[in-house]
Amino acid sequence: MADGNGKGGVLTAVKGMGTHLRNSQVWNSIFRPGSPARADSTDSPRNRAYVVMNNVLYHLHPVKVKRHGLKVSYVLCLGGLSFFLFIILTVTGIFLMFYYRPTSPAAYFDLQALATDVAFGQLVRNMHRWGAHLMVITVFLHMTRVFYHGAYKPPREFNWVVGIILLLLTLLLSFTGYLLPWDQLALWAVTVGSNMGAYAPVFGEQVSFILVGGVQITADTLLRFYVLHVLFLPFVIVIFMAVHFWRVRKDGGISGPL
Amino acid sequence: MAQLPENLLRRAAEARAKAEGIPVEEALAEMKGEAPPAGADAAAPSAGAPAPVAASGGPVRDLDAESSKFGVPRPLLDRGMRARARKDGTAVPAMAGAAVAASPAAGKAAPAAPAAPGGPPPAAGPPPGVRTQRLLTVVKAGAIQGTTKEPQDKVNVWPHLLAIEFVALLAMLALLTLMSAFIDAPLLEFANFNQQPNPSKAPWYFLGLQELLAYFDPQVAGVLLPTFGMIALMFIPYVDRNPSVRPSDRKLAFSIFTVFFMAASILTIFGSFFRGPGFNFVFPWRDGIFFDDLKTLLE
Ligand code: HEM
Numbered sequence: 001m002a003d004g005n006g007k008g009g010v011l012t013a014v015k016g017m018g019t020h021l022r023n024s025q026v027w028n029s030i031f032r033p034g035s036p037a038r039a040d041s042t043d044s045p046r047n048r049a050y051v052v053m054n055n056v057l058y059h060l061h062p063v064k065v066k067r068h069g070l071k072v073s074y075v076l077c078l079g080g081l082s083f084f085l086f087i088i089l090t091v092t093g094i095f096l097m098f099y100y101r102p103t104s105p106a107a108y109f110d111l112q113a114l115a116t117d118v119a120f121g122q123l124v125r126n127m128h129r130w131g132a133h134l135m136v137i138t139v140f141l142h143m144t145r146v147f148y149h150g151a152y153k154p155p156r157e158f159n160w161v162v163g164i165i166l167l168l169l170t171l172l173l174s175f176t177g178y179l180l181p182w183d184q185l186a187l188w189a190v191t192v193g194s195n196m197g198a199y200a201p202v203f204g205e206q207v208s209f210i211l212v213g214g215v216q217i218t219a220d221t222l223l224r225f226y227v228l229h230v231l232f233l234p235f236v237i238v239i240f241m242a243v244h245f246w247r248v249r250k251d252g253g254i255s256g257p258l
Numbered sequence: 259m260a261q262l263p264e265n266l267l268r269r270a271a272e273a274r275a276k277a278e279g280i281p282v283e284e285a286l287a288e289m290k291g292e293a294p295p296a297g298a299d300a301a302a303p304s305a306g307a308p309a310p311v312a313a314s315g316g317p318v319r320d321l322d323a324e325s326s327k328f329g330v331p332r333p334l335l336d337r338g339m340r341a342r343a344r345k346d347g348t349a350v351p352a353m354a355g356a357a358v359a360a361s362p363a364a365g366k367a368a369p370a371a372p373a374a375p376g377g378p379p380p381a382a383g384p385p386p387g388v389r390t391q392r393l394l395t396v397v398k399a400g401a402i403q404g405t406t407k408e409p410q411d412k413v414n415v416w417p418h419l420l421a422i423e424f425v426a427l428l429a430m431l432a433l434l435t436l437m438s439a440f441i442d443a444p445l446l447e448f449a450n451f452n453q454q455p456n457p458s459k460a461p462w463y464f465l466g467l468q469e470l471l472a473y474f475d476p477q478v479a480g481v482l483l484p485t486f487g488m489i490a491l492m493f494i495p496y497v498d499r500n501p502s503v504r505p506s507d508r509k510l511a512f513s514i515f516t517v518f519f520m521a522a523s524i525l526t527i528f529g530s531f532f533r534g535p536g537f538n539f540v541f542p543w544r545d546g547i548f549f550d551d552l553k554t555l556l557e
Contacts, residue, residue, distance in 0.1 A: 126438030189550075204481065
């Protein structure tokens with residue numbers, strides 16, 4: 001022990017266990033051939049292709065991309081970051097759902113308790129809120145970069161339209177979430193926002209009535225916005241995102257350089 | 259049969275010859291529908307044999323010959339023939355050779371007519387344990403999709419793109435976590451229907467619209483402009499017929515979009531920071547900021 005062999009022995013033992021684990025059937029059943037996590041993996045062009053192709057990643061990425069698509073200055077990662085923010089929002093949102101009841105007055109006091117009684121509660125709530133604001137910004141900037149690159153030109157016209165729908169859905173998600181804290185900011189911001197909609201000709205009042213669940217915002221609106229926010233809109237946006245990503249690939253990958 | 263390139267035919271013939279143990283020339287001739295070369299021992303009835311004529315004058319088929327010619331098992335051919343006859347409402351074609359013995363009317367339960375003595379032997383299948391393969395069709399290049407792509411400079415997604423994405427993702431996560439660690443989300447007083455705060459502002463991404471409300475009729479600012487804006491955005495790809503993506507060719511498109519982009523940004527910033535009580539104009543540095551989203555940061 002004193003001669004230092006003990007440390008080396010432990011290291012070797014751990015290493016041996018690692019190798020054993022990485023050669024096991026369980027491990028190899030999880031990581032498909034080509035994955036760098038496998039013990040037998042080597043770095044070869046074929047295995048680099050397999051990392052993507054033999055993997056759920058293949059749903060999002062082709063094996064190879066045009067070289068200019070790598071330049072961060074080209075896509076600025078904005079689409080990808082929008083998607084990443086969406087994922088963060090889903091994870092943090094699920095966390096919040098454990099502590100939140102969409103009724104008046106419980107909603108407000110649940111959020112108060114979250115800040116004081118729940119470990120990392122306030123942090124997660126902050127991440128959810130700032131993440132939502134950031135997502136609106138990244139989606140908007142993503143649209144702008146697509147425009148300036150002319151990346152909506154054939155054959156990508158329809159993906160641009162899908163994109164606009166995604167933008168609308170993002171705004172709606174953000175707007176419905178805005179009411180949920182049930183404080184003065186939430187109540188009156190949503191009141192002002194939905195009053196604008198009520199001015200719409202012909203169906204404006206009906207649409208506003210359905211969304212709000214009455215002629216003006218009440219505790220019923222809270223439940224309505226909650227269901228839209230945690231279930232309906234995420235469901236719809238995921239479908240449109242799937243179409244969006246699929247079209248990016250089917251339309252020939254990222255558009256060409258300027 | 260479709261016109262097959264010679265080399266493909268040759269390859270198929272070789273494979274078949276190997277599987278059936280017959281000379282390559284014979285297999286090739288058979289596939290082409292020619293008479294087998296002289297001297298070749300005909301294991302199967304020649305496809306070139308003249309088709310017998312049925313007494314009825316109807317179509318005549320020699321299933322054994324077809325079976326060996328096309329390599330389709332005879333029972334399948336027979337079944338297909340009957341199915342077609344049933345569908346078309348026509349009589350089952352008469353059979354050449356011994357197969358005629360099976361009366362078409364009585365043939366519903368007899369898929370393959372037994373070979374009568376003296377008739378040609380049933381098509382010899384491959385020897386047991388040997389699997390043969392058939393070339394169903396050859397799609398000529400360009401028939402479905404043009405393949406005149408120029409070679410492109412491409413790189414592997416792994417590791418190059420995924421590494422970049424991972425870094426971008428970490429950077430975003432770091433930004434968000436830091437922001438959340440230092441700025442708390444606002445939670446004002448409990449919602450009170452009887453006490454409207456002054457000013458009352460919509461969420462910031464709608465503040466451009468609320469700003470427009472200060473200038474136009476609500477029908478115009480709150481409804482017509484946003485609706486029109488969204489529709490106009492959706493139609494951009496169909497209205498802009500200019501195929502070029504080079505900025506120098508797109509001056510008009512650039513200018514129009516930039517004007518709207520700037521207008522939206524300015525209106526939003528204006529609505530957020532330059533509007534105070536009564537939604538009246540304020541200087542944020544003189545009168546304070548009335549923007550509750552950042553209330554915790556500003557306090
Ligand atoms: C939730 C919102 C959205 C997400 C998650 C998203 C995601 C993505 C991703 C990951 C890409 C790949 C390239 C890149 O990162 O730039 C992409 C491309 C694209 N997006 Fe989006 N997007 C969203 C909204 C939009 C919007 C609002 C528009 C436009 C109105 C749009 C139009 C397009 C187009 C046309 C492409 C193809 C660009 C090219 O080939 O260069 N997307 N999107």
